[in-house]
Amino acid sequence: MSTHTLELRNLTKKIKGKTIVDDLSFSVREGEIFGLLGPNGAGKTTTIRMIVGLISITDGDVLVNGNNVSKDFEKAMERVGAIVENPQLYDFMSGYKNLMQYARIMPDITKERVDEVVKLVDLDYAIHDKVKTYSLGMRQRLGVAQALLHKPNILILDEPTNGLDPQGMYDLRNYLRMLANNGTSVIVSSHILAEMQLMCDRVAIIQHGKLVRIDEISQREETDVKVHFVIGGDVSDAKRVISDLNPELVVEESGKELVVETADIKVIAEINKQLVLAGVQVVGIQRKTKTLEERFLEMTKKGGDLNEVAVPVNK
Numbered sequence: 089m090s091t092h093t094l095e096l097r098n099l100t101k102k103i104k105g106k107t108i109v110d111d112l113s114f115s116v117r118e119g120e121i122f123g124l125l126g127p128n129g130a131g132k133t134t135t136i137r138m139i140v141g142l143i144s145i146t147d148g149d150v151l152v153n154g155n156n157v158s159k160d161f162e163k164a165m166e167r168v169g170a171i172v173e174n175p176q177l178y179d180f181m182s183g184y185k186n187l188m189q190y191a192r193i194m195p196d197i198t199k200e201r202v203d204e205v206v207k208l209v210d211l212d213y214a215i216h217d218k219v220k221t222y223s224l225g226m227r228q229r230l231g232v233a234q235a236l237l238h239k240p241n242i243l244i245l246d247e248p249t250n251g252l253d254p255q256g257m258y259d260l261r262n263y264l265r266m267l268a269n270n271g272t273s274v275i276v277s278s279h280i281l282a283e284m285q286l287m288c289d290r291v292a293i294i295q296h297g298k299l300v301r302i303d304e305i306s307q308r309e310e311t312d313v314k315v316h317f318v319i320g321g322d323v324s325d326a327k328r329v330i331s332d333l334n335p336e337l338v339v340e341e342s343g344k345e346l347v348v349e350t351a352d353i354k355v356i357a358e359i360n361k362q363l364v365l366a367g368v369q370v371v372g373i374q375r376k377t378k379t380l381e382e383r384f385l386e387m388t389k390k391g392g393d394l395n396e397v398a399v400p401v402n403k
């Protein structure tokens with residue numbers, strides 16, 4: 089059984105009569121990487137700012153490790169590490185001095201702990217260089233090291249991939265995964281779909297301040313499978329053979345391809361067998377999973393039913 093570390097209950101933010109975050113509810117589990125995904129202005133940053141107490145909550149509750157942020161703020165923040173705005177770093181000091189400076193104002197942080205977080209974010213090689221010589225990725229790693237000093241069990245990063253190069257993104261993913269494997273709940277926000285798919289276990293899709301749905305990345309990949317049969321001869325013969333097996337299997341036809349929606353390997357093998365037995369030439373079979381991007385676009389398209397995933401257009 090998994091434990092929830094962060095829980096949002098009907099969280100709402102209104103600014104000057106405008107609803108920015110609208111009745112948002114979800115829970116984050118121990119040891120998972122949870123994404124907030126939505127277009128610019130969807131309300132991700134506002135949500136995070138409420139979670140960490142940077143702005144007030146209009147309505148609803150945020151529970152952090154069981155503590156209500158509105159009622160028991162200090163207790164709630166005890167084990168939260170966050171980078172919401174750019175981390176406060178002094179350019180003229182070394183990375184190490186920055187961390188020591190920060191450690192001094194926090195209770196019970198030892199020099200050993202500073203060394204530990206430096207290792208964790210892979211900054212040992214440059215930790216005594218001045219921060220002004222750091223790349224964006226290194227600055228960000230130093231910011232994360234700082235946020236981790238007090239051993240939080242929840243780490244919140246607003247748009248952590250912003251400005252990172254591919255190597256920086258790859259490194260970020262790896263060490264966030266390592267933290268999650270050790271039990272930390274990691275919450276990241278982004279409008280970059282592909283990044284979220286690579287990084288997260290679950291993604292909450294947010295639009296106009298509302299939760300559209302929560303996508304379980306691995307589970308989804310198993311269900312949203314389509315198989316493309318590429319036919320050598322007459323496609324209508326192939327279509328008839330497949331329809332005889334099950335009239336609902338074929339969902340699309342395009343040129344020489346018949347698209348079948350199933351994740352069941354036995355069904356795929358049976359279709360192939362029947363096609364061959366009927367003398368139909370099968371020149372290719374391809375399995376394709378719907379990407380998070382396709383699903384996201386389907387769900388957020390104007391006028392679309394946000395709870396229903398429509399049959400995707402062929403790409």
Ligand SMILES: Nc1ncnc2c1ncn2[C@@H]1O[C@H](COP(=O)(O)OP(=O)(O)OP(=O)(O)O)[C@@H](O)[C@H]1O
Pocket residue numbers: 103108126127128129130131132133134135279
């Ligand atoms: N203090 C404020 N006063 C008025 N409107 C605000 C305020 N803060 C945020 N907003 C509006 O709320 C909406 C959501 O903003 P928010 O920054 O939370 O979005 P976001 O999903 O984080 O997007 P982005 O990726 O662009 O930061 C935007 O339309 C923004 O203009």
